[in-house]
Each structure stands twice: as C-alpha cells, then as structure tokens.
Amino acid sequence: MKRLAILSLTMGFAAAANAQSSVTLYGIVDNGVQYETGFAGGHRLSAExxxxxxxxxxxxxSEDIGGGTFVNFQLESRLNTQNGSYANGSFFEGQATVGMSNDAYGSFRLGNFGASELLQYAGVLDPQQTQKYSFGTLVRGRMFPQAANGIEYKTPSFGGFTVQAQYNLTNSTKWNSGNPGTAPGQAGTSTGLGSSQGRTDGVKLxxxxxxxxxxxxxxxxxxxNGKFSNVYLASRSIFAAGSYVWGPVTLYAGYQHLSAPDASNAGYFGTSTPTAQPGGVGLPTAVDNGWVGAQWAVTPATYITGAVYHANADKGNGNATMYTVSGAYLLSKRTRLYTEFGYLHNSSTSNLGLNGGNYGAIVNDDPVNGNASSTNPNYGHGQFGVFAGMATQF
Incomplete structure (x- = not known):
C-alpha cells in the first residue's frame, strides 16, 4: 500500500513536470546532385x-519556471547525409546552449553558439537564403563563422527593434588569444581548419x-594569436542589409565590409608563397561584398529567386561577380524540391570559386606550390554550377 502511494505521488510529480516542459526533436535531411565546371582537373558530377x-x-x-520565465536548451549536430559523417569533428558543432528567456526582460544563452554565431542570423536577408551559391560564396564562407565558449543576450522587441550581443571567451591566459595551431597547407598561420580561434564578439541591431x-x-x-590575420577567416565585419515584402515579391539588398589589418603573405604562406600568383598580388586586407535580388512567390508552393553578388578585394586581388537563379516547389509544409544555377565571373587576378575554397593558387597556376585539391578556378577564369535535390524538415 505504501509502495502504491509513493508510485502515485511520483507519477503525479512527473505529470506536473511534463505539463510545464517540452522537448522537441528536429532536423533537416537534404540530399541532391550537382554539376560544376572549372576545377583544376576538369568538370565534376557529384552527390551532395x-x-x-x-x-x-x-x-x-523549454521549461516554464513561472512568472513568464523559461529555461531553454538546444543541442544540434550538423551532418553529411551522403556518407553519415558529422561536421568538423565535433558532434554538437551546430550548437550546444542553455539559457533563460522572458518576454519582458529578453533572453540570454551560454555555451557553443557554433552555427548561430551572430552574423549567421543575417541569412534571412540573403536572396538565396544561404543556399550553396549565396552571400557567403564570394567571401569564402566568412558569412558563417563559428563561435564557442560564448555568452549572448537579446533584448525584447521595442516597436520592432531588438539588440543582440555575443561575447566568446578564449579560455586562455591571454585575453584575445586561444591556443595557436597550424592549419594543414597554411604554414605559420592559425586561421585555418584545425587551428584555434581567438576572442570573437559582435552586436546586431x-x-x-x-x-x-x-x-x-x-x-x-x-x-x-589574437590577430586579424586573414580577411576570409579572422577579420572584422561590418554588415548592413534589408528586405521588403511587396505582395508576392520580396526584394533584397545588402553590403558587407571585411578588414584584416594583420594579414600578410608571410603569415599565411610561410616560405611557400605560390610563385605563380599574379604579379603584385598579395593576401588581401579588405574585401567589399554586395548583393541585390528578388524572390517571387509564383504560387503558394512555387518560388523563383534571382540574385547578383559582387565582391572586390584589395592588394591587387581584383573582383568577382556571381549570377544566380533558383527555384523551389513545396510538396508539403516540410518537404521541398529545389534547384539553383550559378555562374561566377572573375577578373584577371581573382580566382574565387562557387565552392568558396581557401585563398591561394591552384596547381594549374602553380604546379610546385599550388593546391591540387582546390575547388577554385584558374586566375581570371569563371565557373558554372547547377544542383538539384530534395530536402525534408522534421
């Protein structure tokens, strides 16, 4: 009898807890096929x-703890669903955060922001909505930085205005610096894959x-090392963009300026500076990136989007322009068929690619020091790409 009373009491507490709390499993499975030209070895057809x-x-x-206050958590893993691997060697690379929110006081979070580093919220103002050929392509992915060891606060909305700020600690004895590493193929630098990241911070209005x-x-x-040493990886960014909904059409425009005053050829390439780099060209310290575009809801289930992106880099690196057209058909609220076409035109000293590869010459331009696996085109050459696929959300 005593055991039955205890069991009933325990079940009562569990029911009360469940009434105030919720846990949601969510995700995206997105697979497709693409064809791209302009690689060092020719063209490529691939599953992506x-x-x-x-x-x-x-x-x-989310747990309701009373008074309009909620305790929230989020754990997210980014995946390659063509081979079953997860991204960047970190299981919760997407994010791993815990925090609290209240409509009257705003919200704060602690932990790994990962794919929700402050600038990534700007993806809603990209005409192509951060598809592969989008506003991050001509800045080699600088629109999608990662951030860990973080603190974030967001104000409540005041007449449509909100302010959001992030600060990400280095967990080092030096205020700005992490624990420097060396990225593969980038001698002497600590701003590539496999290296540490120093202090990151930002504010959004x-x-x-x-x-x-x-x-x-x-x-x-x-x-x-606490430096702004690579305009595409470790740099300052100033971003301004907007969208306007006009009936079935949404208009977009945006601009980004990147600066890396500590960037240098010696710091990036070490002693292996590519000999075939165009004359007078050095690692850029500033890039200007801008775009305009429009999305048309042809029907409630059919969308067509067109956008033009343009970037110009200093230190003789020239400029590139990317033209994109995409389409989507919604099979349901959760599942879509999609496609996008992209063409990227480079000036004579630029070799930006549709895949946003690392800075530097490819093997065709520099057989000795060039990157044989690079997805960039030759200097002054363009690339064409098209992909199509299916994505479902749950």
Missing amino acids: SGDWGESRFGLKG EYNAHQVDMQVVYDEVRDG
Missing part, C-alpha cells in the same frame, strides 16, 4: 548533402515590422 540547407538533427527544450526587415551587424573573429 546540404546544398539547400545543411543536414542536421537536434534537440531543443534589427528592425522587423510590417513588410520590412533590416539588420546592422558588427562582429570580430580573431585567430589563435
């Missing part, structure tokens, strides 16, 4: 994961009301 939206799965939960969404974002990403 995440051309529309990076495949992922995650858990998010957004106005979202009626048919208008506008954002201004300033963020900093430092390398493991």
